[in-house]
Amino acid sequence: MKLYGSLTSPYVRKVRVLVREKNLACEFILADAWAADSPIPPLNPLGKVPALVLDNGEVLFDSPVIVEYLDSLKAPPLLPASGEARWQALRWQALADGVLDAVVSRLLESRRPAAQQSAETIPRQEAKIARALEYADHHLSNGPWLMSDRFTVADLAVAVALEYIDFRYPHDWRGRHPRLGEWCAGIGARPAFVETRPPGMEQK
Known part of the structure; x- marks a missing residue:
């Protein structure tokens, strides 16, 4: 492949x-x-x-x-095959993808000439990101994983999204959501995350 x-x-x-x-x-x-x-x-x-x-x-x-x-190619699955756990994982992934979309939209708008920028686009995208962070923080479990007792696609997607905020929209979201920041640091220490960080990503 x-x-x-x-x-x-x-x-x-x-x-x-x-x-x-x-x-x-x-x-x-x-x-x-x-x-x-x-x-x-x-x-x-x-x-x-x-x-x-x-x-x-x-x-x-x-x-x-x-x-x-x-x-699907190799066990154990990171995305549950069926049932409530699958919908929970997909919901987390949808939240994370929505954050990525908002950060990308904000970034592209910020790169437009100042005179051509929309006065509404950047604040609207920042509000989406803030609400998503509130949601993730509110639904954070007490353990190292977002759901169940192991690493799943929920952890993967959300941690990638949080680190992308650091990369393209750096601000002190950890000050408002310290527990979420600690959770992200734990997931981000996994070799798969360390090895795939883009050049120039700020380390938190």
């Missing part, structure tokens, strides 16, 4: 963390989705990373799809 993506995309990082956690054979190929000669559009008509080329030549895209496919 071949995974196409960038070092700074949090959506790609989610997949890379899972590949490392499950010790899967998957070649990582750096690809810039914005480059004129990018290999991404022929693989994903939406022109986004990550894109996963399977051994049979088929291509999967969108990080939740890729994560679920790769998770």
Whole structure:
């Protein structure tokens, strides 16, 4: 298998963390989705990373799809197969992906010329992120994992999202949510997270 993506995309990082956690054979190929000669559009008509080329030549895209496919290849599963636990894990993943979307939207707006920036976009995205942090903090368990008694896709997705806040929207969210910050530090110490941090990510 071949995974196409960038070092700074949090959506790609989610997949890379899972590949490392499950010790899967998957070649990582750096690809810039914005480059004129990018290999991404022929693989994903939406022109986004990550894109996963399977051994049979088929291509999967969108990080939740890729994560679920790769998770199915090797036990133990990080995403529960059915029941209440599955919906809880998917809800956590949806929260985390929403945070990523908000951080990316805020970043892109902030890079526009000041005269062209929307007065509403950045505050709106920051409010989404703040509410998501409140939710995560309120629903945090007393143990090292967000749910059950082991590391799951919920932990993976949320920790990637929190560290992406540090990377692209650094602010003192830990001062408001110290327990969540401590939880993130614990997950972030796992080798899969350490080895996939993008160049320049601030360490907290």
